[in-house]
Amino acid sequence: MGDDYPTLFRSEQMSLVQLYIPTEVAHDTVAGLGGLGNVQFKDLNPTVNPFQRSFVGEIRRTEEMARRVRFFESQIQKERDVVPIRPLDDSAPLVTVGPSAAHNIDELDVTLAEHETRLVQMNESYKTLSERTRELLEARHVLRETAVFFEKASLAETQQTDIRTSFDDSSAPLLQHDDREQQYSSTLQFDLEFVAGTIDRARISTFERVLWRVLRGNLYMNHTDIAEPFIDPGTGAETRKNVFIIFAHGDALLAKIRKVAESMGATLYPIDPNADKRSDSLREVTDRLEDLQTVLYNTGLSRRSALVTIGENLARWQDVVRKEKAVYETMNLFNYDVRRKTLVAEGWCPTRDMTMIQMALRHATEESGTSIVPILHELRTNKTPPTFTRTNKFTEGFQTIMDAYGIATYQEVNPGLFAIITFPFLFAVMFGDIGHGLILFFAALYMIFKEKQWAREELDEILGQFFYGRYIILLMGTFSVYTGLMYNDIFSKSLHIWHSGWEFPPSNGISFAVSTGHVYPFGLDPAWHAADNGLVFTNSYKMKMAIVLGVIHMTFALCLQLPNHIKFKRPLDIYANFIPQMIFLQSIFGYLALCILYKWSIDWSTRSTEPPSLLNMLIAMFLSPGTVEPQLYSGQGFVQVVLLLLALVCVPWMLCTKPYFQWKEMQNIRGQGYVGLGHRNGAPRESTDEVLEIEEEGNGRVIVEEMEEEHEQHDFSEVVIHQIIHTIEFCLGCISHTASYLRLWALSLAHAQLSEVLWSMTLEKVLGLSGVFGIIALVITGTFWFISTVFILCIMEAFTPLSFAKLEEKE
Amino acid sequence: MEGLFFNVNCGFLEGIVRGYKSGTLTQAHYASLTQCETLEDFKTQLSATDYGNFLANEPSPLSTATITDKATQILVDQFNFLRTNAVEPLSKFLDYITYAYMIDNVVLLITGTLHERDTHELLERCHPLGIFDTMPALCVATNVEELYQSVLVETPIAPYFRDCLSAADLDDLNIEIIRNTVYKAYLEDFYNYVSTLGSPTADVMQNILGFEADRRTINITINSFDTAELSKEQRAKLFPAIGRLFPAGNNILAKADDIDQVRQVCENVGEYRSFFDNSASAQNNGDLGDLGVAAQLEERFFRMEVHLNKLSFLQQFQYGVFYSYMKLKEQEIRNITWIAECIAQDARDRMHDFIPIF
Secondary structure, eight states: OOOOSOOSSBOOOEEEEEEEEEHHHHHHHHHHHHHHTOOEEOOSOTTSOGGGSTTHHHHHHHHHHHHHHHHHHHHHHHSSSOOOOOOGGGSOOOOOSSTTHHHHHHHHHHHHHHHHHHHHHHHHHHHHHHHHHHHHHHHHHHHHHHHHHHHHHHHHHHHTOOHHHHHOOTTSOHHHHHHHHHHHHHOSSOOSEEEEEEEEGGGHHHHHHHHHHHTTTOOEEEEEEOSSOEEOTTTOOEEOEEEEEEEEOSHHHHHHHHHHHHHTTOEEEOOOSSHHHHHHHHHHHHHHHHHHHHHHHHHHHHHHHHHHHHHHHHHHHHHHHHHHHHHHHHHTTSEEETTTTEEEEEEEEEGGGHHHHHHHHHHHHHHHTOSOOOEEEEEEEOSOOOOOOOOOTTHHHHHHHHHHHOOOOTTSBOTHHHHHHHHHHHHHHHHOOHHHHHHHHHHHHHHHHTHHHHHHSOOOHHHHHHHHTHHHHHHHHHHHHHHHHHHTOBTTBOOOOSOOSEEOOOOSSOOOOEEOSOOOSSSSOTHHHHOTTHHHHHHHHHHHHHHHHHHHHHHHHHHTHHHHHHHTTOHHHIIIIIHHHHHHHIIIIIHHHHHHHHHHTSOGGGSSSOOOOHHHHHHHHHHSTTOOSSOSSTTHHHHHHHHHHHHHHHHHHHHHHHHHHHHHHHHHHHHTTOTTHHHHHHHHHHHHHHHHHHHHOTTSOOEEOOHHHHSOOOOHHHHHHHHHHHHHHHHHHHHHHHHHHHHHHHHHHHHHHHHHHHIIIIIHHHHTOOHHHHHHHHHHHHHHHHHHIIIIIIIIHHHHHHHHHHHHHHO | OHHHHHHHHHHHHHHHHHHHHTTSOOHHHHHHHTTOSSHHHHHHHHHTSTTOSTTTTSOSSOOHHHHHHHHHHHHHHHHHHHHHHOOTTHHHHHHHHHHHHHHHHHHHHHHHHHTTOOHHHHHHHSOGGGOOTTGGGGGGOOBHHHHHHHTGGGSTTHHHHGGGTTOOBOOHHHHHHHHHHHHHHHHHHHHHHHHHTOHHHHHHHHHHHHHHHHHHHHHHHHHTSSOSSSOHHHHHHHSOSOSSSTTHHHHHHHHOOSHHHHHHHHHTSGGGGGGGHHHHHHHHHSTTHHHHHHHHHHHHHHHHHHHHHHHHTTSOSSTHHHHHHHHHHHHHHHHHHHHHHHHHTTOGGGTTOSOOOO
């Protein structure tokens, strides 16, 4: 326990603890530890079915409660007017620990059940009422629509006009039509029988078709739309319906129509052909409708008030129910000792937090009002403890990114610490622009400013992610400003802070820059910006920089394994892995990086030779060792041959040394005749020890030695294969990673070009205009430019470097 | 060659269906399911499988019917997902699968109407995959002609009904004949359709459909032993003209009078030989009788069906997996229902009579 202060460098020290918890305080203890959140319990009965565990009954009960709470929630959500749900931190907490806990939970169970039955009852009565209202409404519609129809008919009859044109349905046969015509002319009453009702609009065409076929065309059907939709109170779904009226002749046919209509889900209403009776019933229906609607309104009101009461408590209930379920699920992991009425729990916790856990245990006992304290032991074990890295709100985001690539083994060096700087820096290399960097920076600053407020709210998915990574964005913005200064880029323009090292003497045609004698002190000379060969320059500059950065980053990442080897005392890994890997990397790519730096440091204009291409040099180093065409420095050929040989030697070195030494070690052990002996004798003795110690007294240190888990099969072939894979992976990885770092170059160029395009396409054209029009155009395009800058460059493009930077970090 | 472009249109869906398939319950799942004491345990146990918490929102006293309904609903949702994402010719193939359910629904409705059951209750019992728009109107029909003219004519299963228009009245026997005739037509049509799809699909599906046809043939034969109403010529007409027993076996079966003749026919086909293996000894022991044999036979048929459907997953680039998945999942739902029913009725000794799939 050397370091007392929690660091990100290595994961926390963990200890395996065993807890003896008396059954009476088990619930409160687990609840207390759950609040603390720093014990990871092990499943002590993995062979037991989920429903055969000790606390299934309780879990089932909480599940039932959870179902009720979900029911309330769905009811509240379905309510058309928003029912306020009081947030959790506003409501008084329900005490679920201590002596009154069981009572409280029972009470909650009863309350939930009561609320449910009440709500279900109210829903039902509301549903029947609204069902009846709907029927009456439909009846009224049917009455009205048919009235219109009948009126038209009588009008037509009095005018003696050609009914055929006004009423003829193309589907009605002529015979039927004549028949009806006679009917109309003979009396004002309708002798022709009919069926009227409502049906779902989607089904009307099917309905018509089926009827047509069933009755062989002997019908006359008319239908109109009902304008307003009907809303189902239970589901809130809208249905649109149509009023239909069907004329047909004969009882058999009418019975058939009724049957079809009913089976198709239509509702039929009795309508009288007599106009007076119709208006009578219309009046009656309207009256009844009014009454019903008052009742319905009142029912709805009381239902709503019930929902509001539920909404007051919903968050609290949800919280309690979830907690209870988690507590019992945790308790199901424990071993239940029936004889002593205790639960035995095992779990991992950070060694540093042991006192806190002890405190929590004592606190739980005090609260529950018993005198029996749960007992905590630390167990000695040779199992690998879980990795636990303590993070704060700043480091959390970085650690999460690193964890996405894999979690370091216990106590290994944690790359998350270095990612805090390297990740934003690599991002910034690609995103280098002062303006865009500032936008990111201020956006992150705003989020940090709003931190307290937003942390409590539920953010939507996208915003939530940005908020989670606010500190990453902050650093990315800052670093982008820095690299933007280096690149001398602000929204694709350059800054003139100091005197440029070059000036363009005025001339017509091609002008050549003339050196003014001083050197631009920081970043890229702005003169490059306008130069024709600016792109050529930045291109080669950024590419080489990407490689140099990549080699540095890779070397650094490689060095990270060194502390691990030293800490876990694996000198073999240093000699057999670390050193050859380092030599391999440095002799090829380290050498390339050196050459790049050397080439930069030489003033080629004063040299007699042309500057050599480093890319060709690297290729030639492999293809034709010994011969170098344009030499970078004298003796280059010899140096390169030596380096190449070094790299070649490293491959068998990596490949063979480790397996050989391991094989030799195994031989040694076998030679001393220890094979299996320790294994066979050790396990039972240890276990009897364990049992004995438990039997003797509770608080002795128990030694749990589980040999088989740690003892990996020392199968020699596996070691060899593992080493082969490792070697190949490293050698190829070196090459492919170096190539990957070229992304830094590509993306930073792409970014610069895109922002330049955005500038020249929008703002630049308008800046030349003058007068009022110019100002208006400037405002419009300026907004457009700004919006597109923010969206395209800062958000969309930020993702690309982000994901690539992530990839790079993997190394 | 078919493997070259298969994945362009159907690779996604095949992947999906194979993913669904890997979610079917295994032997270990069944082992733990059969240990359940109550339906609540059953629910807990199922929630650990791919069914997830499909019963989470059901109020507490569970019924086996709810479990079956919910499980079927999952299957229907999966099928609809596949169907909406499918393109020709797979979509047509999937449609063919639904026709079987349509036929079942039509027969159910007609029978129900005949016995004057409530229409809405009948509609609820219909399989959701076989529902079509005009289905409710089926209950007005009184004879087949009318049925066909008014409702079925616009459904895809209309052609299958054309052959049985002659049957005059609707009574129980006629409905049974209609069902079998229609099913025969359906199987033959499906069989022809898969033959047009070419090699791997046709190979796999012809095998499965052939067995399905043979199963129906044997069932019809056994069921018509003691009925005088169904003449032997009529019986012969109901046999699908596909399958391994066709034509020689079908001819013998058409004239068969007892179960021994059926057995002899099955002896001639290697795969079917096992159907009657033990039943012979059982019959010697005495009182099982034809009924017992038929019950046992039914189970063997199911086992055979499961076996054939499992085989279809061994081949790639073919549509058989979609059909097989539906059939396997149906069998799984039957198993779940069976176990749940055994738990509900406390018949632990019979609980293991389900047909394990994997």
